[in-house]
Amino acid sequence: MGRRVLVTGLDTFWGGRMAQALEADPSVEMILGLGTGEPRVPLERTEFVRADQTYSILNRIVRVTQVDTIVHTFLKTNSVGISGRMLHEINVIGTLNLLAAAGAPGSSVRQVVVKSSTHIYGASEKDPMWFREETRRNAPVRTRLESSLIEVEALVRDFIVDNPHLVVSVLRFANVLGTDIVTPISIGLRRRLLPCIAGFDPLVQFVEEDDVVRSLEFVTHQRIPGTFNVAGAGKLPWSEVASIAGARLFPLSPISTHSLAAPFRWVGLIQVPVEMESVMRFGRGVDTTRLIDAGFNYRYTSAGAVESFTRANNLRRAVGGSDPAYRYEQDVEQFFRHSPAVVRGSES
């Protein structure tokens, strides 16, 4: 029997990409996507269920669909345009419900994959230049995003203790850049304006979006338990990110950075997630040896991720506009998936 996989956040970038990747895997029998809105990418065979943000319905879904794997991509890892309360609801309460459903007595779930972030390490002057998975964070927890991620991983740790027979994989991703993903950094780079803190040029890492999906798929497919850092090899100075992407640096005051940058944020000139401010000062590096030792091959280095973004951006600039937007039509999708009129396998 093939695997039955539930993907959360189907309407988000990662959920959509992950579902697409799973569809191409013949060992996956059924894919169920959970989202608060409609899917934004075309999907062949993924079933879509609408749920509220905290996934209170999840317990029932898991019971009736008998999924054996949950891929939890619906964790917010940047705080732009989202309130602290909402972050808490989505990240902490959502994960809480998800783990409760996965660990319910008689549950069919055998693996849980969580897409976390390296923001969990914080960034401070006292940090080592490379965080290993077990390195403690030094920075005091100042942002809601970081505290929610810390809570999420604490929930996951408890879950592991309570359910020792399950495979639990936690991937902590560095900041992502790539051909399609839209993040506050990519928005800045598209406008050729990268905010920085005057006098600081920290070393940062990036991971390319393909490597994000591939690594999630890798641990899911190989059923590898454990916590892993995921980031492209090497580090590069913040200023070099701008120079590769052809952007200019927009220096912010090194003192009272947050409040003095407020006017620029209000007028929409720059976007700086509050959890990035310490990274823009001290940088952050994570040691990715553990995932590489487990057998994962990266396609992109940190600088390569920036280059990948830049090339896609150059293309966008040259041909203008973006890809035609996909619209989810419930009836059409239902027809293709379930109508007896459709001869299965005729399209490929």
Add this chain to the structure above:
Amino acid sequence: MHRPDAGRSPSVGTGTRVPSTLPVVAPREEHPHPPLPDPRRSDVDEWGRSEHIRSITRRLYDPLYKYWFRVEWEGLEKIPTHGGALMVANHAGAIPSDAPAIMHGIEKELGRPVYGMADYFFRTVPLVGTLWARTGGLPAHPDNAYRLLHDQGQLALVFPEGTKGPSKTYSDRYRLRRFGRGGFVEIAMRAGVPVIPIAVVGAEESMPILFRMNGLAKTLNLPYFPVTANDFVFGPILGKVAYFPVKMKFRVLDPVSFDVEPGLERYSKSRVMDEAEQIRAKLQDTLHDMLRERRSVWFG
């Protein structure tokens, strides 16, 4: 392929057994783009050091090294030309003049990079922190030291006295402070590299501290705020950067190797403290010897 974390292996436990590998599907290779050429534009390494910027600072600093401090080395051949080693030295002068001189000398004579490990305080200062990192400085964190010395076999320089060395007043000159908690010995043991002590004479007099303003340091969030003789001679601004033209002498002591198994999480605390104390005592004795031989602060 499995990396069972301690205490939880996927195949043990109750319920359905998880197969260790699944029906094999060949990894899909449908990557649309060819591998990208390396897009790096600068030569900044993973520690933040840039050989390019370092060579510029070396060129700027060389006249100071040659004609101002007239640095003289003794036993430079004891520093290995390849492989990791942890150099430790006494630290002095309000804004220490010893670190750049030692790093400059070794890079010039041996042609290999030196990483100076110092208090993480530097990282918080705009511009200074960046420049410090680009010229080979990095925060003294045990993880950094291990990776640098063990994994990469580089040369690192630490000042075990920490800020207690440069913050001492002129009346305490050439009296070594406590060597921290012996962390440098533990790092060298773990990394399996020798410790090479270097005795420095001259740095103390290059910027002697008359007194410290502790209240001001606290307000400015600095480790210490020195008032130096240089402030009175060169004025309060120039005095923060201008050193007296003292004669600087470095004497490299015999490398100390520890006969322990590298890579352990912990080492006997008493052994670590003993070794640290021995190195400290040897360095202190050497300093006394060098001072006995010295005829003049300015001419050596």
